[in-house]
Amino acid sequence: MSAPVYNRVALIGLGLIASSMFWAMKRAGLAGEVTGYARSAETRDTARRIGLCDRVCDSAAEAAEGADLVVLCVPVGAMGAVVQDIESVLKPGATVSDVGSVKAHVIEAVAPHIPDGVHFVPAHPLAGTEHSGPEAGFAELFDNRWSLLVPVEGTDPDAVQRLRDLWEGMGANVDEMDADHHDLVLAVTSHAPHLIAYTMVGVADDLRRVTDSEVIKYSAAGFRDFTRIAASDPTMWRDVFLTNKDATLEILGRFTEELFALQRAIRTGDGEHLHQYFTRTRAIRRGIIEAGQDTDAPDFGRAKKT
Amino acid sequence: MSAPVYNRVALIGLGLIASSMFWAMKRAGLAGEVTGYARSAETRDTARRIGLCDRVCDSAAEAAEGADLVVLCVPVGAMGAVVQDIESVLKPGATVSDVGSVKAHVIEAVAPHIPDGVHFVPAHPLAGTEHSGPEAGFAELFDNRWSLLVPVEGTDPDAVQRLRDLWEGMGANVDEMDADHHDLVLAVTSHAPHLIAYTMVGVADDLRRVTDSEVIKYSAAGFRDFTRIAASDPTMWRDVFLTNKDATLEILGRFTEELFALQRAIRTGDGEHLHQYFTRTRAIRRGIIEAGQDTDAPDFGRAKKT
Structure with missing residues (x-):
């Protein structure tokens, strides 16, 4: 005490x-x-x-x-x-x-x-x-x-x-x-990821050729991690985006630019570009586990619970 | 046995x-x-x-x-x-x-x-x-x-x-x-979410004004769920995108369209649009938990482990 x-x-x-x-x-x-x-x-x-x-x-x-x-x-x-x-x-x-x-x-x-x-x-x-x-x-x-x-x-x-x-x-x-740096850091680590997760969940829900029940049953293939984020409080998040507008839009702009480059690599069959990109992102994950901000247990440890 | x-x-x-x-x-x-x-x-x-x-x-x-x-x-x-x-x-x-x-x-x-x-x-x-x-x-x-x-x-x-x-x-x-339906369902529930997660992690890594160490330290605010997905095997995922090109690009096109609509709502201050969108996505999360494809434990249960 x-x-x-x-x-x-x-x-x-x-x-x-x-x-x-x-x-x-x-x-x-x-x-x-x-x-x-x-x-x-x-x-x-x-x-x-x-x-x-x-x-x-x-x-x-x-x-x-x-x-x-x-x-x-x-x-x-x-x-x-x-x-x-x-x-x-x-x-x-x-x-x-x-x-x-x-x-x-x-x-x-x-x-x-x-x-x-x-x-x-x-x-x-x-x-x-x-x-x-x-x-x-x-x-x-x-x-x-x-x-x-x-x-x-x-x-x-x-x-x-x-x-x-x-x-x-x-x-x-x-x-x-300071406040401006905070708002930029959070736009990267939190605000943009939340908007992206909300968007992907909305797309899945909208798609007429895949039923909601298929999306739900087969979510373990990656999608469910997005739905956890996208289940957060709607009022809180509406306010976040309306009040951190500039930083969020800046990061989303960067995100879209990068996504277009990867889409182009898929379209043109540029496997080398994709492989290099995916290899680089693994290192960040390692850093997060070493910094104690996540568990190294596979699938957050939930895979072993049934 | x-x-x-x-x-x-x-x-x-x-x-x-x-x-x-x-x-x-x-x-x-x-x-x-x-x-x-x-x-x-x-x-x-x-x-x-x-x-x-x-x-x-x-x-x-x-x-x-x-x-x-x-x-x-x-x-x-x-x-x-x-x-x-x-x-x-x-x-x-x-x-x-x-x-x-x-x-x-x-x-x-x-x-x-x-x-x-x-x-x-x-x-x-x-x-x-x-x-x-x-x-x-x-x-x-x-x-x-x-x-x-x-x-x-x-x-x-x-x-x-x-x-x-x-x-x-x-x-x-x-x-x-059948194979074509499988490839579309997986583009929604897995392939597009993975590409999006890879993209967001790449953006964070690229941003010069926010250090990698800040991204890593402050990842618990949402970003780390993306990094888990983006840590998956690069060769496997390169092949997935190159061989499920059409369905993945179709879903990414829908995703971009939807993301632009939400960006526009942020830019114009349309809080009603955002709130409605975020409320709708919560229901999908509920369905996934009821279908037994995820745990209802807060933060996947990792929040209580220190």
Whole structure:
């Protein structure tokens, strides 16, 4: 058990990330009291039933009042509205953070509403599953994953360090980078791959000459890995693409260019080009396993489960 | 233990699929003796060392001679050459099969070399991992996966039934379909997804403003699922694309069209279009889990392992 890093933490929004944060904070004793708020009454009821948060409040302001740390865990497009609900109750010396997948837009939407004397330290934990909602969370979600802190210029270093302590206490590794670089890195590692997976699943669903039941039965041949990604929360992802537009479109442009080159190699029968390309991509996979960001078990270990 | 389905089985090529077939046949006692051959002396040595095959032979003809079933487990582009090495030793009443991911091309390359009195029943097990080689195989690989039989017109029904018994004995479900439909279904569920994954991994590697080490560290945000697919055997996949050219290019054309529509929605800020699209793709994922072709464990269950 660590000493609490914050006496009072408020989680605004109670989905996969917030609920995992709650269980991870409890696991390590990182917070004295954790309050929570979700816009939907059904989510609040679920949270109360499963013991998610020490106190579930009926407004964001009630949850945030008196908190030492307020974490905005809502879709990126809702951050601006939420901070306006709580700005008047934030206590001096408190820190506001978030867990949004896009950083420049969140800073633009949230920073103007942070009162003097309150710190704002944007963050983004690179962890998740294809499940969403308050019951999807678990304490181990952040273990050995990266959480990126994106402090704006002039932020109090002590406030940044304290948030770093919290994330490390929840099991994560922490890096800092600026917002624009964050948004480009995430466009490559997350946003473009998600859009591509959504697209491929949509194509399979549309194709009239192959039935959905064939697609589903024969998915183990590669397709199912795409469907896992494409099952992620639609609202969250809509907001990501709308708010990280430029970087995502840039990467998709590169992707299309490269795909056309490979299509051309297929059409012209250029086996050498294909073989070289496929050999190069294997090395990246090896790097990911060595960096501890995935398992080397064949088929993620699921092949041996029946 | 079932009774042996074939007295003598020969496996030509000793990679992931052949080695898994060997262990799966041994598990259920489906074959009296299994011989094996691989072109590389190193692979044959490895096979002898790990006990893969009852007898490892130094030529394909030696392995195939006297066999009741000969299974071609080499890359699709090598099938035609391999069958020419063994056609003179095939015994009357024997069955030749294969495990290639493309069927029309394999039939075209192999069928002309099948002697009178020998059966030819092409097959394709939809199972695999990102690992390859003789040491990558395991007996459970085919459990609850689909194996597709693609018999050519006029094939002896008893020969088809016997091969079906073998695959079912190795744990697989079996379906039959014709070669052109197989190649289209696989273009959707496997070939196009693989090419797309290879492309995305190549783009990430190429991008100068994001380092490889950033891509690797932050891959858990979605990208790593692509890298697993893109780590598959380069020779096998080169051959797949070159021999299933038309269906793959057709699906990639549909994919590009759909991707452009989504890019346009991002550019114009059409959140409704994105949200609807992402909601629709979730249903397919549900179907795959209900069909038993994947686990519902979050993040394939790897999130809880540290």
